[in-house]
Amino acid sequence: MMVSSTAGTRRGQRGAAVAYALALVLLLGIISTLVFAAAAANLGVARKAHSDLVLLNLAEAGVDKAICRLASDGDYAGEQSTPFGPGSFSVSVAREADGRTYVVTSTGFVVFGDRMRSKTVIAGVLIERDGGKVEARLVAWGEQ
Amino acid sequence: MKAFRPWRARGFTMMELMAAVAIFGTAVVGTASVIYHGNHASAAAHAHQIASLAAQSAIEDLRASPFASIQECSDRPLQVAALSLHEVPTLSLLLTVEDSGDLGGALKEVRVQALWGSRRSRRSLELSTLIGSHRSNDEGVSAIDG
Numbered sequence: 673m674m675v676s677s678t679a680g681t682r683r684g685q686r687g688a689a690v691a692y693a694l695a696l697v698l699l700l701g702i703i704s705t706l707v708f709a710a711a712a713a714n715l716g717v718a719r720k721a722h723s724d725l726v727l728l729n730l731a732e733a734g735v736d737k738a739i740c741r742l743a744s745d746g747d748y749a750g751e752q753s754t755p756f757g758p759g760s761f762s763v764s765v766a767r768e769a770d771g772r773t774y775v776v777t778s779t780g781f782v783v784f785g786d787r788m789r790s791k792t793v794i795a796g797v798l799i800e801r802d803g804g805k806v807e808a809r810l811v812a813w814g815e816q
Numbered sequence: 817m818k819a820f821r822p823w824r825a826r827g828f829t830m831m832e833l834m835a836a837v838a839i840f841g842t843a844v845v846g847t848a849s850v851i852y853h854g855n856h857a858s859a860a861a862h863a864h865q866i867a868s869l870a871a872q873s874a875i876e877d878l879r880a881s882p883f884a885s886i887q888e889c890s891d892r893p894l895q896v897a898a899l900s901l902h903e904v905p906t907l908s909l910l911l912t913v914e915d916s917g918d919l920g921g922a923l924k925e926v927r928v929q930a931l932w933g934s935r936r937s938r939r940s941l942e943l944s945t946l947i948g949s950h951r952s953n954d955e956g957v958s959a960i961d962g
Contacts, residue, residue, distance in 0.1 A: 693839040696840055719864070722864065736948035739948050807950070
């Protein structure tokens with residue numbers, strides 16, 4: 673009777689080592705997946721942060737170009753989809769009632785992955801003309 | 817006699833042990849490889865962020881400097897901040913300045929390229945912008961809420 677019981681226990685435990693190994697493999701698989709996901713997330717964050725800087729510089733390029741244009745042409749109204757570097761920028765200019773202050777809205781665009789990202793910079797610019805001398809001054813600044 | 821040695825029932829056969837060790841060994845090697853490459857990717861991401869910030873810092877330095885001092889050049893090496901070099905020892909910055917081609921030299925196209933990594937896996941990124949002669953320093957500029 674006892675021999676029969678022992679044989680039954682043996683049959684029940686046959687393959688237990690492989691089962692333990694497979695359980696540990698599953699655990700290691702989960703750890704690997706988490707490590708891989710964390711690394712991929714880090715890389716994604718770094719690329720997105722760089723894309724933000726690219727967009728900011730594109731938008732600032734639009735502002736600087738607009739200021740230069742306004743210095744020579746007070747009626748400059750902006751431009752659309754100007755290619756520059758890795759993307760493009762669009763600028764719109766609104767003149768305030770005093771005739772000397774302009775609101776420059778510049779948006780940078782860049783393709784990131786499979787979609788277009790954008791960042792907008794709004795600048796208040798005061799243009800003062802004294803005879804042939806033109807002086808431009810930033811009076812307000814904001815980013816969206 | 818067998819009835820008093822029930823521990824025998826808990827033993828594993830040699831075949832079981834060999835199969836288990838083979839499976840577990842393969843999994844450990846695979847996991848170690850994933851962890852190694854994961855750490856490598858995380859370090860690469862960190863270096864990418866440091867390089868990107870160093871390039872942006874170089875552009876901001878140029879914006880803050882007088883327009884007349886921004887001379888046209890091609891791939892001129894820039895000094896990298898010690899903190900960035902501490903984080904990414906192989907980091908170098910190259911500056912290219914060109915006349916944007918219109919507005920009679922009042923607008924310059926500035927490109928800063930950051931390079932880092934070993935000779936075998938050289939990495940780079942670039943930031944570019946326009947800097948105009950008419951823009952004054954940003955002192956006393958009020959903020960517009962975004």
